Amino acid sequence: MSASQGSTNTNTEPWGSFDDNIIQGSGSAVIDMENMDDTSGSSFEDMGEMHQRMKEEEEVTAEAAATEEDNGEYGEFLGMKGLKGQLGRQVADEVWQAGKRQASKAFNLYANIDILRPYFDVEPNQVRNRLVESLIPVRMINFPQKVAGELYGPMMLVFTMVAILLHGMKTSGTVIREGTLMGTAIGTCFGYWLGVSSFIYFLAYLCNAQITMLQMLSLLGYGLFGHCMVLFITYNVHFHSLFYILWLVIGGLSTLRMVAVLISRTVGQTPRLILCGTLAALHMLFLLYLHFAYHKMVEGILDTLEGPNIPPIQRVARDVPIVANAAVNATIKSIAAFVQSQ
Amino acid sequence: MAEVEESSKPLFAGLSDISISEDIPVEGDISVPVGSQNSDNDFSTLDEPVKDTILRDLRAVGQKFVHVMYPKKSSALLRDWDLWGPLLLCVTLALMLQGGSADSEEDGRPQFAEVFVIIWFGSVIITLNSKLLGGTISFFQSLCVLGYCILPLTVAMIVCRIVLLGGSGLVSFVVRLIVVTASFSWSTFASTAFLADSQPPNRKALVVYPVFLFYFVIGWMILTFSPSH
Numbered sequence: 001m002s003a004s005q006g007s008t009n010t011n012t013e014p015w016g017s018f019d020d021n022i023i024q025g026s027g028s029a030v031i032d033m034e035n036m037d038d039t040s041g042s043s044f045e046d047m048g049e050m051h052q053r054m055k056e057e058e059e060v061t062a063e064a065a066a067t068e069e070d071n072g073e074y075g076e077f078l079g080m081k082g083l084k085g086q087l088g089r090q091v092a093d094e095v096w097q098a099g100k101r102q103a104s105k106a107f108n109l110y111a112n113i114d115i116l117r118p119y120f121d122v123e124p125n126q127v128r129n130r131l132v133e134s135l136i137p138v139r140m141i142n143f144p145q146k147v148a149g150e151l152y153g154p155m156m157l158v159f160t161m162v163a164i165l166l167h168g169m170k171t172s173g174t175v176i177r178e179g180t181l182m183g184t185a186i187g188t189c190f191g192y193w194l195g196v197s198s199f200i201y202f203l204a205y206l207c208n209a210q211i212t213m214l215q216m217l218s219l220l221g222y223g224l225f226g227h228c229m230v231l232f233i234t235y236n237v238h239f240h241s242l243f244y245i246l247w248l249v250i251g252g253l254s255t256l257r258m259v260a261v262l263i264s265r266t267v268g269q270t271p272r273l274i275l276c277g278t279l280a281a282l283h284m285l286f287l288l289y290l291h292f293a294y295h296k297m298v299e300g301i302l303d304t305l306e307g308p309n310i311p312p313i314q315r316v317a318r319d320v321p322i323v324a325n326a327a328v329n330a331t332i333k334s335i336a337a338f339v340q341s342q
Numbered sequence: 343m344a345e346v347e348e349s350s351k352p353l354f355a356g357l358s359d360i361s362i363s364e365d366i367p368v369e370g371d372i373s374v375p376v377g378s379q380n381s382d383n384d385f386s387t388l389d390e391p392v393k394d395t396i397l398r399d400l401r402a403v404g405q406k407f408v409h410v411m412y413p414k415k416s417s418a419l420l421r422d423w424d425l426w427g428p429l430l431l432c433v434t435l436a437l438m439l440q441g442g443s444a445d446s447e448e449d450g451r452p453q454f455a456e457v458f459v460i461i462w463f464g465s466v467i468i469t470l471n472s473k474l475l476g477g478t479i480s481f482f483q484s485l486c487v488l489g490y491c492i493l494p495l496t497v498a499m500i501v502c503r504i505v506l507l508g509g510s511g512l513v514s515f516v517v518r519l520i521v522v523t524a525s526f527s528w529s530t531f532a533s534t535a536f537l538a539d540s541q542p543p544n545r546k547a548l549v550v551y552p553v554f555l556f557y558f559v560i561g562w563m564i565l566t567f568s569p570s571h
Contacts, residue, residue: 113473120474124547152475156551159467163559170566182456 119151119214127153134222137256141264147215154193154221161189161228168235169294188290193221196282203278207271209262219258226254227287234291240331247287255283403427410490410532420483420536428489432461435496435560438503439567457563464556465489472537472549479540488553491533495557498525499564506569518565526561530554 130153138145165185194217201216211219230250234243259276266272387395403426436457469484477484502518533553538546 113470117474117476120471121476122548123544127548152471152548155471156555159552159555163555163562166559167562182460 116151119149122150122152127156130222131225134225134257135250135253137253138260138264141260143264144210145261145264147211147219147261149212149214149218151214151217151221154218154224157221157224157228158189158193161224161231162186164228164231164235165189165290165294168231168290171235172294192286193217193224196220196286200275200279200282203275204262204266207266207275208268209266209271209275211262211265219261223254223258223283226250227290230287231290243291247284247291251284251287255280258283399424399426403430406490407493410493420479420487423483423486425482425486425489428461428465428486428492431489431492431496432458435461435492435499438496438499439563460559460563461489461492464559468552468556471552472541475545475548476542477537477540477549479537484537487533487536488556491529491536491557492560494525494528494532495522495560495564498522498561499567502564502567503569510568522561522565526557529557529561533557 126148130148130150162185165188166181169181169185197213197217197220200220201211201213204211204216230243230246233246259280262275262279263272266275402422402424406424406427436454439457440454465485465488468488469481472479472484473481479487498521501521505514505517505521508514530550530553534546534550537553538549541549
């Protein structure tokens with residue numbers, strides 16, 4: 001725009017140049033705002049907006065020109081009503097376009113879902129392989145192990161765990177005050193996944209381990225596969241000893257895998273110890289917590305340990321077969337007898 | 343000129359009550375753009391009785407219900423999506439699953455808000471997932487399909503309630519289990535018939551699994567529903 005060279009500019013555009021109206025900065029403070037608006041924007045967004053507005057104005061004027069001839073006569077024939085209708089519609093159209101432009105600008109800037117798109121670029125057999133590998137600890141810890149950075153598998157596993165937890169809570173008749181079952185389940189699972197990942201990532205940063213946040217999220221997410229399996233089995237088959245065996249074997253395997261990957265990416269004994277000890281403790285304890293907090297068999301144990309005369313487990317979970325119940329009773333009676341004898 | 347006046351006559355037919363002082367010759371291009379015809383229709387739907395509007399919407403919703411019950415490869419559900427049907431189904435299901443007082447001992451029963459949130463939040467998650475996996479379907483189209491495919495589960499809920507009226511023994515449990523399983527697989531099959539087409543062919547399983555999980559959770563909520571005595 002020719003604002004700065006107005007005094008020497010002698011261009012004569014058909015629409016009339018800015019020359020007469022723009023002050024050259026020679027001491028006068030009068031600014032004609034009418035023309036300042038057109039030249040105010042030099043930033044990227046304003047240029048883009050101007051360009052878009054010019055494009056849309058072309059369309060609008062073309063449309064208006066096309067319909068004006070027909071509607072000019074209409075206006076005359078129908079009196080004011082026809083003209084007002086057309087004007088009203090155009091104004092509404094203009095407002096709608098402006099609003100849409102603003103909203104799409106904001107949306108493209110902030111809520112761009114395409115940021116996450118590369119993390120979901122997986123094939124079904126890849127997901128299946130990674131699920132199986134999450135239970136197989138690697139042997140080579142001198143060489144940094146590759147960790148896939150994807151979010152599809154972990155997210156699906158977290159949601160599956162939410163579903164399994166819900167099932168466990170329902171069949172054990174858990175009562176949640178100040179909240180809902182669903183909220184608790186989602187909060188627990190997502191909180192564990194995101195919270196522990198962030199904490200271990202922070203520790204890894206302190207211990208100088210070579211792992212990114214995405215990789216940590218992915219690793220821990222796939223580590224939940226073992227948890228899902230154990231919970232699925234033990235929420236339906238209520239043997240305590242079975243749970244402990246599965247906790248050690250499957251929980252242990254998935255923890256070992258995560259620990260091995262982290263060891264392979266850390267240097268030095270103490271950092272390795274800190275990092276892997278924390279992760280192992282949190283992972284195993286979480287499985288323990290999930291089993292006991294949401295599956296009210298622990299009530300029976302406490303009752304039994306108080307005194308020998310109190311019969312064990314009065315409160316029975318729904319749909320528990322009699323046989324399993326009797327087996328658990330026997331186990332707890334033996335534990336109680338053992339404790340009493342000490 | 344003559345044919346121009348002829349084609350213009352029907353347009354001026356409705357203006358016979360307005361007096362014209364002189365005969366104004368019509369000139370120029372009389373090709374009426376399609377826009378003004380539609381705008382005339384817009385004005386006329388505002389004047390129609392409310393019963394017509396409601397019936398038209400209900401008929402559209404009902405037609406989509408039929409499409410869900412007999413899932414063929416038609417694109418009617420996708421083309422004119424609407425969210426009335428899902429809202430109706432969601433509210434019906436949530437109301438039927440509620441059926442208990444707030445402070446009862448059986449607090450494990452899902453509340454209205456819980457069911458509502460599960461359905462809509464779950465649908466949003468599945469839609470986001472299918473978009474991230476490279477789907478070509480739009481956000482609201484996907485919401486529409488997932489919502490409409492809850493219809494078999496709602497029917498199953500009604501059947502379960504009727505069965506529960508006759509007692510809650512083992513037989514009724516088996517019957518309910520069969521009904522819920524059948525309707526849940528019907529829902530999954532119906533929604534994948536619409537959704538999976540918009541995915542690249544080797545990734546269908548990745549999209550089907552969350553849908554399966556979603557309807558499984560809803561079906562399980564229906565199955566474990568027991569009315570307060």
